[in-house]
Amino acid sequence: MSLRKDEAIVLSKRAYGESDRIIHLFTLNAGKVSAIAKGAGKSQKRFMNTLEPFNHVKVEYFEKQGRGMVRIENADLVSGNSGIETSMKRMCSASFFTEFVDRMTREREPYNGLFLALKEFISFARSKDPAYADILHYELMMLDILGYHPNFDTCVFCGTVINDEEKIYFSRERGGVLCTVCSRSLPHRRWSPGLMQGFLAVKKFETGFETRSLEREAQELMEGFITYHVDLDFKSYKLLKTMVF
Amino acid sequence: MFYPEPIERLIDNLTRLPGIGRKTATRLAFFLLSAREGYITDLSHSLIDIKEKIRLCSVCFNITDIDPCAICRDERRDKASICVVEESSHMMVIESSNPGQFRYHILHGIINPLEGIGPDDIRINELRERILSEGITEVIVATNPNIEGNTTAHYIAEILKPYDVRITRIASGIPVGGDIVYIDPLTIKSSLENRKKL
Numbered sequence: 001m002s003l004r005k006d007e008a009i010v011l012s013k014r015a016y017g018e019s020d021r022i023i024h025l026f027t028l029n030a031g032k033v034s035a036i037a038k039g040a041g042k043s044q045k046r047f048m049n050t051l052e053p054f055n056h057v058k059v060e061y062f063e064k065q066g067r068g069m070v071r072i073e074n075a076d077l078v079s080g081n082s083g084i085e086t087s088m089k090r091m092c093s094a095s096f097f098t099e100f101v102d103r104m105t106r107e108r109e110p111y112n113g114l115f116l117a118l119k120e121f122i123s124f125a126r127s128k129d130p131a132y133a134d135i136l137h138y139e140l141m142m143l144d145i146l147g148y149h150p151n152f153d154t155c156v157f158c159g160t161v162i163n164d165e166e167k168i169y170f171s172r173e174r175g176g177v178l179c180t181v182c183s184r185s186l187p188h189r190r191w192s193p194g195l196m197q198g199f200l201a202v203k204k205f206e207t208g209f210e211t212r213s214l215e216r217e218a219q220e221l222m223e224g225f226i227t228y229h230v231d232l233d234f235k236s237y238k239l240l241k242t243m244v245f
Numbered sequence: 246m247f248y249p250e251p252i253e254r255l256i257d258n259l260t261r262l263p264g265i266g267r268k269t270a271t272r273l274a275f276f277l278l279s280a281r282e283g284y285i286t287d288l289s290h291s292l293i294d295i296k297e298k299i300r301l302c303s304v305c306f307n308i309t310d311i312d313p314c315a316i317c318r319d320e321r322r323d324k325a326s327i328c329v330v331e332e333s334s335h336m337m338v339i340e341s342s343n344p345g346q347f348r349y350h351i352l353h354g355i356i357n358p359l360e361g362i363g364p365d366d367i368r369i370n371e372l373r374e375r376i377l378s379e380g381i382t383e384v385i386v387a388t389n390p391n392i393e394g395n396t397t398a399h400y401i402a403e404i405l406k407p408y409d410v411r412i413t414r415i416a417s418g419i420p421v422g423g424d425i426v427y428i429d430p431l432t433i434k435s436s437l438e439n440r441k442k443l
Contacts, residue, residue, distance in 0.1 A: 012359055018264070049431040052392050053359065080431055085395035087403075088356075088364075095358035235361030242363065 002063055003073065006030060009118055010055045011102045015041065023051050023072065025059065026101055026118060031109040035061055037072040047075055054081035054094050054122050068107070083126035088243045090125040093135050095236040097121050097142070103232050104146055113145040132215055132245055133208030136222065140203050148229055151176025152196045152203075158182050167196035170221060172228045189224075191217055219245060252278065304375070306351040306368050308333045316340075322348050326383035329372060329401065331355050331394070339387060347385070350375060355388060356397045364400055372401070376408050383411045390417040390435075 008025040011032070016022045019041035025033045040047040050057050056078040061070040084090045101118050105111060121138045124130060143149045154161050156176030168190055169183040170176070177196055178188050195217050198209040202218075209215040219241075226232075248256065252274055259270035277285060301307070302314035309315070316322070328347040330336045336349045354367040364370075375381065386401055388394035402412045418436025419428055428436075 048429045050429070054392065077430065081392050082431075085392055086399050088396070088400055091356070091392075091396045092358045099359055236358040238361060239358045239363045 003060060004030070004063055005058070005060050007078065008057055008059050009115065009122065010051055010053050010057065011098045012053055013051055021051060024102055026115060028112060028115045029110055031111060032102065032105045032107050033070055034068060034107065035070045035072045049080070050075040050077045052081055053098060054084055056119060056122070079123070081126070087129050089129040092236060092240040092243050093130045094122055094125045096234060096240045097138060099234050099236045100142060103234065104230065111145060114142060117141050117145060131208060132219070133202045136202050136218065137205050139222065150225055152199045155179035155182050157186060164197055165193060168193055172224045175225070175229065191221065195221070305349050306353060306371065307336060307349060316349060319345065321345060324348070325381060326385060327375065327381050328385045328387050330387050331389065335387065352397070355393045356400060357393045369401065369404065373404060376405060376410055381410060383413060385413050385415065387415045
């Protein structure tokens with residue numbers, strides 16, 4: 001049995017038995033880790049307030065060779081979740097990204113970039129209500145880190161550089177824009193002019209979409225893309241859509 | 246081990262109860278086997294009654310056998326304020342320390358997007374209807390002081406903003422009899438923010 005020390009973001013917490021808690025942590029160096037916090041339900045000293053969702057903590061945990069779940073020995077708060085509770089926008093978006101990271105990664109697969117992106121978004125959501133463009137920016141960033149980033153620059157089939165005016169064909173299956181020639185032979189959907197440029201601007205954190213209707217199209221495109229490539233139903237996304245978008 | 250089928254079935258059913266493993270279930274089954282018949286009849290009737298007679302109060306959504314529940318029928322309670330809690334068990338705890346003082350509203354859950362639970366899945370709309378129909382002037386939000394409980398409290402405050410009602414939140418801070426040395430930084434911060442004039 002070895003004691004490990006790491007930084008982590010608490011993804012979720014659920015009760016286990018009378019006073020124990022099962023915690024999903026996203027650690028900086030070991031990726032996602034499932035852990036048990038013994039006595040966390042009643043301890044006034046060790047874990048009080050530290051193992052709450054969205055908290056950034058420094059943890060010490062015992063790991064047994066060949067065992068899936070680790071035992072949290074100590075957790076110190078680096079930065080808490082205060083501020084997120086003040087609006088449904090903040091709560092739903094923070095929940096969406098923690099669920100996203102939880103379900104898109106496998107245990108013990110470290111993703112330093114993803115850890116930093118999640119930490120950055122939580123910090124953002126603590127101070128400000130995120131708009132759709134902010135949420136999309138972090139979603140694209142995380143998809144990029146995980147290797148699922150949609151291509152908005154060049155034709156995803158032949159690699160041709162496409163003029164901004166011609167960036168209207170998007171192939172969900174191929175995961176990017178198509179040039180006019182390739183669009184004749186490959187399945188795609190035609191979107192409004194300006195949408196792909198909007199995505200590129202959001203990706204660079206420059207501006208949002210020019211109109212509300214373009215924003216709606218962007219949501220639709222992303223939902224189709226995620227459903228096709230990831231095939232996961234995020235519980236928090238439904239609420240995010242109702243309460244925020 | 247091979248017990249006769251009725252005992253095996255009883256053990257299986259008892260094992261489904263929270264915190265009961267097979268060993269405890271077997272011990273309980275043998276206790277019931279040797280118990281007097283009157284007790285067994287009483288126990289089985291009690292189990293059937295909780296399914297047949299217990300329902301939710303149509304006013305506050307507390308569990309009750311008579312609708313409205315005893316608390317809602319009690320005319321001596323303060324009619325102007327209402328205490329909002331997550332579960333009936335939370336209401337019992339508040340009631341035991343402040344007997345006969347408040348009327349309640351049980352949400353039957355808490356906003357938790359990670360579990361897909363939103364405001365429409367708990368009794369928040371019913372709370373708004375009560376505010377409009379019962380002339381309530383103060384809503385005391387007594388949800389747990391964690392991220393889900395605080396979010397629910399803020400959401401309630403947000404949706405009740407248009408109404409002429411005072412919304413208060415139970416205080417959180419150093420527990421009575423606690424030692425400041427052992428209190429975590431967040432609790433200290435909260436207790437300083439919520440300090441009161443002596």
